[in-house]
Amino acid sequence: xxxxxxxNEFNINEYIRLDQMPHFLCPGCGxxxxxRALLWAVHQLGIDKDKLAIVSGIxxxxxxxxxxxxxxxxxxxGRPLAYATGLALARPDLNVIVISGDGxxxxxxxxxxxxxxxxxxxxxxxxxxxEIYGMTGGQVSPTTSGDRYTTTTPAGNTEPVFDAxxxxxxxxxxxxxxEVTMQIIALRDMFKKALVHNGFSFVEVISDCTxxxxxxxxxxxxxxxxxxxxxxxxxxxxxxxxxxxFRPNAMKTGVLTEVDRPEYGNAxxxxxxxxxxxxxxx
Amino acid sequence: MSEVATPKNVLIVGVxxxxxxxxxxxxxxxxxxxxxxxxxxxxxxxxKRGGGVFSHVRFGPKVWSPTIPEGEADVLxxxxxxxxxxxxxxxxxxxGTFIADCQRIVPPFACRNRGRGAEATxxxxxxxxxxxxxxxxxxxxxxxxxxxxxxxxxxxxxxxGALSTALDFPEEDWLESISMFVPPASIEINREAFxxxxxxxxESDKRVDETAAGLHKxxxxxxxxxxxxxxxxxxxWCKGCDICVKMCPERCLRMNDQLIAxxxxxxxxxxxxxxxxxxxxxxxxxxxxxxxxxxxEPAE
Amino acid sequence: MxxxxxxxxxxxxxLGAIKAGCRFFAxxxxxxxxxxxxxxxxxxxxxxxxxxxxxxxxxxxxxxxxASMGGVKSMTATSGPGFSLKQENLGYxxxxxxxxxxxxxxxxxxxxxxxxRPSQGDIxxxxxxxxxxxxxxxxxxxxxxxxYSETIxxxxxxxxxxxxxxxxxxxxIGHLVETVDLDDVPEGAEVWRKWxxxxxxxxxxxxxxxxxxxxxxxxxxxxxxxxTGLTHSxxxxxxxxxxxxxxxxxxxxxxxxxxxxxIESYRTQDVExxxxxxxxxxxxxxxxxxxxxxxxxxxxxxxxxxxVTLWPFPEEALRETVKTSGAKTVIVPEMNQGQLVLEVExxxxxxxxxxxxxxxxxxxxxxxxxxxKAREVAS
Numbered sequence: 023x024x025x026x027x028x029x030n031e032f033n034i035n036e037y038i039r040l041d042q043m044p045h046f047l048c049p050g051c052g053x054x055x056x057x058r059a060l061l062w063a064v065h066q067l068g069i070d071k072d073k074l075a076i077v078s079g080i081x082x083x084x085x086x087x088x089x090x091x092x093x094x095x096x097x098x099x100g101r102p103l104a105y106a107t108g109l110a111l112a113r114p115d116l117n118v119i120v121i122s123g124d125g126x127x128x129x130x131x132x133x134x135x136x137x138x139x140x141x142x143x144x145x146x147x148x149x150x151x152x153e154i155y156g157m158t159g160g161q162v163s164p165t166t167s168g169d170r171y172t173t174t175t176p177a178g179n180t181e182p183v184f185d186a187x188x189x190x191x192x193x194x195x196x197x198x199x200x201e202v203t204m205q206i207i208a209l210r211d212m213f214k215k216a217l218v219h220n221g222f223s224f225v226e227v228i229s230d231c232t233x234x235x236x237x238x239x240x241x242x243x244x245x246x247x248x249x250x251x252x253x254x255x256x257x258x259x260x261x262x263x264x265x266x267x268f269r270p271n272a273m274k275t276g277v278l279t280e281v282d283r284p285e286y287g288n289a290x291x292x293x294x295x296x297x298x299x300x301x302x303x304x
Numbered sequence: 305m306s307e308v309a310t311p312k313n314v315l316i317v318g319v320x321x322x323x324x325x326x327x328x329x330x331x332x333x334x335x336x337x338x339x340x341x342x343x344x345x346x347x348x349x350x351x352k353r354g355g356g357v358f359s360h361v362r363f364g365p366k367v368w369s370p371t372i373p374e375g376e377a378d379v380l381x382x383x384x385x386x387x388x389x390x391x392x393x394x395x396x397x398x399x400g401t402f403i404a405d406c407q408r409i410v411p412p413f414a415c416r417n418r419g420r421g422a423e424a425t426x427x428x429x430x431x432x433x434x435x436x437x438x439x440x441x442x443x444x445x446x447x448x449x450x451x452x453x454x455x456x457x458x459x460x461x462x463x464x465g466a467l468s469t470a471l472d473f474p475e476e477d478w479l480e481s482i483s484m485f486v487p488p489a490s491i492e493i494n495r496e497a498f499x500x501x502x503x504x505x506x507e508s509d510k511r512v513d514e515t516a517a518g519l520h521k522x523x524x525x526x527x528x529x530x531x532x533x534x535x536x537x538x539x540x541w542c543k544g545c546d547i548c549v550k551m552c553p554e555r556c557l558r559m560n561d562q563l564i565a566x567x568x569x570x571x572x573x574x575x576x577x578x579x580x581x582x583x584x585x586x587x588x589x590x591x592x593x594x595x596x597x598x599x600x601e602p603a604e
Numbered sequence: 605m606x607x608x609x610x611x612x613x614x615x616x617x618x619l620g621a622i623k624a625g626c627r628f629f630a631x632x633x634x635x636x637x638x639x640x641x642x643x644x645x646x647x648x649x650x651x652x653x654x655x656x657x658x659x660x661x662x663x664x665x666x667x668x669x670x671a672s673m674g675g676v677k678s679m680t681a682t683s684g685p686g687f688s689l690k691q692e693n694l695g696y697x698x699x700x701x702x703x704x705x706x707x708x709x710x711x712x713x714x715x716x717x718x719x720x721r722p723s724q725g726d727i728x729x730x731x732x733x734x735x736x737x738x739x740x741x742x743x744x745x746x747x748x749x750x751x752y753s754e755t756i757x758x759x760x761x762x763x764x765x766x767x768x769x770x771x772x773x774x775x776x777i778g779h780l781v782e783t784v785d786l787d788d789v790p791e792g793a794e795v796w797r798k799w800x801x802x803x804x805x806x807x808x809x810x811x812x813x814x815x816x817x818x819x820x821x822x823x824x825x826x827x828x829x830x831x832t833g834l835t836h837s838x839x840x841x842x843x844x845x846x847x848x849x850x851x852x853x854x855x856x857x858x859x860x861x862x863x864x865x866x867i868e869s870y871r872t873q874d875v876e877x878x879x880x881x882x883x884x885x886x887x888x889x890x891x892x893x894x895x896x897x898x899x900x901x902x903x904x905x906x907x908x909x910x911x912v913t914l915w916p917f918p919e920e921a922l923r924e925t926v927k928t929s930g931a932k933t934v935i936v937p938e939m940n941q942g943q944l945v946l947e948v949e950x951x952x953x954x955x956x957x958x959x960x961x962x963x964x965x966x967x968x969x970x971x972x973x974x975x976x977k978a979r980e981v982a983s
Contacts, residue, residue: 030577034586042841043541044585050545054584072826088830088841093823095673096832098696104666111654112628112671116823137659206581245550294649
């Protein structure tokens with residue numbers, strides 16, 4: 023009989039650096055849940071920790087790499103995708119995962135994101151979206167919802183929200199998905215799909231910044247924020263359901279894009295095969 | 305086929321994801337192809353949460369209302385057993401036909417007691433008892449039939465086969481309509497499924513599949529495993545965010561005076577792991593161990 | 605038999621890097637350095653390497669550091685504005701001690717400046733471009749052959765010492781075509797960084813070793829270390845402990861002091877009895893060479909001191925040269941408002957008269973410019 027009791031057992035301690043724990047994130051920060059889902063997927067896929075490379079940028083999200091027991095690289099602000107591009111091209115044998123945030127990935131690193139999507143090099147990018155620059159004390163980010171208070175929008179935010187998944191899809195990403203932390207099993211399964219996807223995969227995780235964003239905007243503590251995220255989502259599989267007219271702004275979750283396109287690294291090596299073995303040149 | 309003077313009412317019910325809408329579309333198309341006016345109305349959208357889905361199909365020379373009043377359904381097709389029971393009062397007393405798959409999908413609201421070993425609060429009547437009460441009825445194990453044919457997804461077509469014995473349309477019209485709504489590659493298997501269901505229901509006005517009781521038993525076995533749960537909380541890692549306390553379905557955790565999570569009511573804990581999964585600080589570890597019942601002493 | 609080829613300075617950089625084992629190049633088109641990328645795009649695949657044109661200058665520097673952290677020798681090339689953009693990730697390579705080579709072909713500035721005209725305006729940017737105290741090596745070739753051999757030396761030094769090395773060309777050397785002997789390799793065998801060996805448990809990626817260059821873990825070898833741009837302790841993890849923070853910065857800068865002898869390189873010409881010592885790099889040094897000959901033929905004893913390793917500046921060698929020659933005047937010709945001269949003044953102020961020759965008009969300094977200055981001082 024199938025082991026129904028322990029099919030969902032996962033000992034995260036085998037995948038984190040115990041000497042670095044407890045991690046530095048604020049109480050209730052959703053980033054920890056997202057990291058569990060990611061490492062759980064790594065575990066279920068049987069990815070070798072020695073062949074796992076985690077590349078992160080700057081900010082709360084950037085610090086996550088330090089807690090993973092793998093080859094971890096905490097790079098510069100907005101640039102983890104650039105570093106990861108070099109790493110993945112130079113070492114196709116590594117499983118490269120990028121951990122980025124909404125500011126890191128969409129603002130300062132926006133150019134790298136759209137070109138990573140377009141290029142389709144084999145790697146997975148987890149973008150943790152908590153709608154705020156948390157590390158620097160709560161400034162407005164490209165994903166801050168309308169009217170919200172931040173330290174740089176004291177009268178409320180007036181800028182439109184950046185839809186990261188729509189951007190990634192438009193830029194040509196071959197795998198795009200979004201999930202809330204509350205749906206950790208769905209999130210884990212999405213990471214499993216993303217990690218085996220041959221090409222660039224982009225997963226946006228709706229995370230919560232309780233201590234700064236939630237507090238300043240009266241969004242409740244982390245359980246309330248997580249529940250409200252879950253209640254505003256609309257699984258993509260139900261995109262045509264009858265409540266669409268009543269919830270026009272519902273957040274699409276699930277795998278939003280999944281297409282088969284040539285992987286950049288393989289395509290490059292194939293295209294340049296003709297150049298090898300030739301004599302002379304220049 | 306013979307003329308239908310007043311509208312015929314077919315109610316199709318099930319759980320999200322089973323294919324209630326597909327079945328009703330096949331039927332609606334079939335009726336339309338045979339020159340009837342058809343009205344179909346449906347409620348769905350709760351699918352991901354295991355919620356019920358139902359669809360009213362009414363057809364006749366002229367149909368005014370899109371919905372079927374209670375006690376007016378000529379046929380009730382249930383893709384899931386409990387959903388069939390929930391709607392059974394919509395069936396016309398004395399002339400209605402009840403067609404239900406024995407498949408059981410326990411909805412969340414049936415799990416009122418989530419304690420260890422607790423039984424799901426789920427239709428206590430046996431299929432025999434239910435079929436006994438209706439004018440004509442079939443408790444058909446369509447899921448197993450379809451699985452044996454090689455495609456679980458064809459279970460709905462088995463039910464359509466059974467339904468075809470209650471409505472007077474030519475066989476080829478049914479098949480044509482079905483082939484419009486199933487993937488081209490599976491037309492053949494759906495054709496077989498249709499004939500299997502039709503032949504099974506042709507035999508009599510009332511019939512109960514002998515495997516029905518067995519399915520119910522297998523489910524109970526899984527549900528009743530007795531387990532021993534150990535909750536370990538790494539106090540040094542806990543930051544007191546309250547997520548585990550608020551998210552625990554049994555409310556068996558609490559914050560102690562140091563704002564560290566602790567298991568307050570271990571007897572209520574079902575070992576569901578929700579707290580472990582959602583702890584952002586990796587501070588909770590759940591271990592579930594099945595408790596082996598003591599071996600029975602052989603009778604002397 | 606040696607392989608002699610007519611090459612452009614930029615192409616020589618590319619071939620030199622490949623000769624030294626460089627197998628990854630990420631770049632972005634910019635005048636006057638694009639030929640480095642073009643040559644790399646053609647040549648790297650032939651040796652199993654990878655070329656990529658990234659979305660911007662920042663990304664290309666990031667990719668180069670990323671590839672090098674993956675254990676592959678990596679290089680990029682750029683010019684003024686691009687070099688400015690690269691400084692952020694160049695700083696990361698300095699802080700995390702990731703070997704890499706950056707070719708910077710200097711053009712007129714500031715800003716877009718004069719993209720097709722030569723300049724030596726990045727002498728200070730190459731040294732101090734990225735923020736904070738950091739160690740960096742800058743090499744300044746003055747011929748195409750030297751562009752080839754110095755790029756080889758750049759790759760090798762960056763590997764051996766785990767430090768970014770800038771190859772600073774000016775537009776003239778970058779686009780100059782000269783004959784190069786491709787087999788004239790100064791150091792012979794390819795040099796690799798010291799790889800981590802031994803047990804992975806308790807391995808410290810930034811441990812203090814005798815030569816001050818910590819062995820680098822190869823991803824996949826089981827060390828699973830953390831690399832960060834934050835100030836880190838020997839464990840590789842961030843620290844704010846004052847003693848550890850100071851030690852971390854001190855080690856990277858002391859490292860170059862410790863290895864000063866192998867890093868420093870300079871050339872001299874007619875310095876034994878020089879009254880006038882010209883200190884110059886790149887194309888200005890070539891003008892100075894002619895000027896020395898011209899002045900000598902006119903009876904003025906001139907000599908040339910040319911740092912090949914621009915940073916760290918060969919300061920002992922310059923002081924010694926001035927002392928032994930007995931030069932009374934040092935002339936510093938450079939194609940900027942005076943950058944190299946600042947270092948010369950730091951070393952020699954009060955001991956000799958220091959004269960500047962500066963051109964910022966997009967034209968190279970001529971031998972006559974230098975000779976005229978010497979004659980003016982002599983009279």
